[in-house]
Amino acid sequence: MSQLLRVQCFNVSQDGVGAGEGQSLEQPFGHIDPGDLVAWLGDTASFVYRTEPGGTRGLDDHFSRDFDRNIGAEIMGRNKFGPQRGPWEDHEWQGWWGDTPPFHTPVFVLTHHERPSFTLADTTFHFLDATPAEALGRAKQAADGKDVRLGGGVATIREFIEADLIDAMHVAVVPVIVGRGERLWESPVDITDQFESEVVTSASGVTHHMFWRR
Amino acid sequence: MSQLLRVQCFNVSQDGVGAGEGQSLEQPFGHIDPGDLVAWLGDTASFVYRTEPGGTRGLDDHFSRDFDRNIGAEIMGRNKFGPQRGPWEDHEWQGWWGDTPPFHTPVFVLTHHERPSFTLADTTFHFLDATPAEALGRAKQAADGKDVRLGGGVATIREFIEADLIDAMHVAVVPVIVGRGERLWESPVDITDQFESEVVTSASGVTHHMFWRR
Numbered sequence: 001m002s003q004l005l006r007v008q009c010f011n012v013s014q015d016g017v018g019a020g021e022g023q024s025l026e027q028p029f030g031h032i033d034p035g036d037l038v039a040w041l042g043d044t045a046s047f048v049y050r051t052e053p054g055g056t057r058g059l060d061d062h063f064s065r066d067f068d069r070n071i072g073a074e075i076m077g078r079n080k081f082g083p084q085r086g087p088w089e090d091h092e093w094q095g096w097w098g099d100t101p102p103f104h105t106p107v108f109v110l111t112h113h114e115r116p117s118f119t120l121a122d123t124t125f126h127f128l129d130a131t132p133a134e135a136l137g138r139a140k141q142a143a144d145g146k147d148v149r150l151g152g153g154v155a156t157i158r159e160f161i162e163a164d165l166i167d168a169m170h171v172a173v174v175p176v177i178v179g180r181g182e183r184l185w186e187s188p189v190d191i192t193d194q195f196e197s198e199v200v201t202s203a204s205g206v207t208h209h210m211f212w213r214r
Numbered sequence: 215m216s217q218l219l220r221v222q223c224f225n226v227s228q229d230g231v232g233a234g235e236g237q238s239l240e241q242p243f244g245h246i247d248p249g250d251l252v253a254w255l256g257d258t259a260s261f262v263y264r265t266e267p268g269g270t271r272g273l274d275d276h277f278s279r280d281f282d283r284n285i286g287a288e289i290m291g292r293n294k295f296g297p298q299r300g301p302w303e304d305h306e307w308q309g310w311w312g313d314t315p316p317f318h319t320p321v322f323v324l325t326h327h328e329r330p331s332f333t334l335a336d337t338t339f340h341f342l343d344a345t346p347a348e349a350l351g352r353a354k355q356a357a358d359g360k361d362v363r364l365g366g367g368v369a370t371i372r373e374f375i376e377a378d379l380i381d382a383m384h385v386a387v388v389p390v391i392v393g394r395g396e397r398l399w400e401s402p403v404d405i406t407d408q409f410e411s412e413v414v415t416s417a418s419g420v421t422h423h424m425f426w427r428r
Contacts, residue, residue: 045426053216056410057410058410058411058424059412059414059422059424062276062277062280063276066276069279168271196270196271196272197272198270198272198416198417200273200414202412202414203412208273210273212259212270212271212272
């Protein structure tokens with residue numbers, strides 16, 4: 001099977017917002033409470049941060065467990081990696097995720113500003129000034145035959161949609177209204193030329209949108 | 215994580231029938247056309263028999279791909295293995311699946327009639343005269359830390375439900391009426407004491423029932 005580029009568990013509000021306004025060190029998602037966006041994942045048996053047994057094994061868990069199934073690398077935008085803008089003032093910032101990031105693969109961070117690679121536990125972060133297609137080529141090489149996950153944020157996913165590089169995409173619409181911020185789309189109908197799609201709502205009230213290349 | 219016993223992609227008709235009447239060499243599912251029961255799987259990108267690219271990546275595919283995710287062994291009843299009844303007349307019969315069975319793990323066939331183990335490609339079939347709990351113990355040992363799939367048929371799943379050994383179960387209800395045969399249940403409500411559950415219908419018209427231990 002060929003390697004796919006997949007978006008997994010990308011969460012947006014009912015009004016389509018994936019990142020709030022005013023990202024900072026204290027507020028990775030800006031004015032949005034990240035707890036609102038990811039609560040459904042935290043309840044699932046397969047949640048990537050779960051260390052204890054238990055959790056639900058219903059529909060939400062099917063999406064939760066897909067997060068790392070057959071993933072060999074991740075690509076993310078710089079704003080997912082951190083709140084800094086412009087040239088790196090130093091290299092102290094190593095992401096939001098502490099000493100054991102939940103990726104466990106090479107991660108390629110898209111940025112116009114060079115920075116040396118570094119490793120935390122079993123995740124190595126590389127920094128690339130590259131087009132989406134170039135970044136995907138690098139990530140596929142690193143993924144050792146497995147798929148590549150596109151981690152976001154909003155602007156990065158939109159760039160990859162525009163470059164027609166995404167093979168499969170899962171967007172979870174959570175039942176909160178946030179009013180302002182970066183919108184993934186005005187309407188998912190905007191991308192039906194590129195993708196087949198299916199929509200299903202789980203018992204938690206989350207609506208799961210699945211897209212795959214026509 | 216502990217090892218789970220999971221039922222995956224067990225298909226029943228709208229009226230709850232998992233196996234028709236009159237199983238024979240020519241009719242593995244008796245009077246039911248197996249094509250009716252498994253059509254939804256054949257359309258998915260992750261179908262275990264798919265050799266070409268393509269296929270859907272919607273909700274049905276989430277269930278299709280779970281069939282072998284983290285599975286290290288299967289337990290099945292004798293009637294899933296073959297149409298023979300009583301003592302083995304010979305050992306020529308090696309299952310319905312040809313030279314490369316879709317299991318790729320040890321398979322434990324429950325039967326009161328002894329028979330030596332044999333291997334086809336990367337699947338080894340063992341024959342056990344054992345209680346459900348004993349069989350599960352053997353399968354977990356063989357599964358190398360992974361989960362065990364309970365493959366059916368109907369009578370076998372019912373035995374394991376009664377012995378309270380199943381941790382998670384996915385039953386696909388396909389939109390056909392067959393009228394007679396072995397019923398998995400009169401109603402899924404019969405097992406809500408044991409399991410939490412969630413039900414969702416996919417675009418193909420298949421209704422997916424998910425159960426997990428309370």
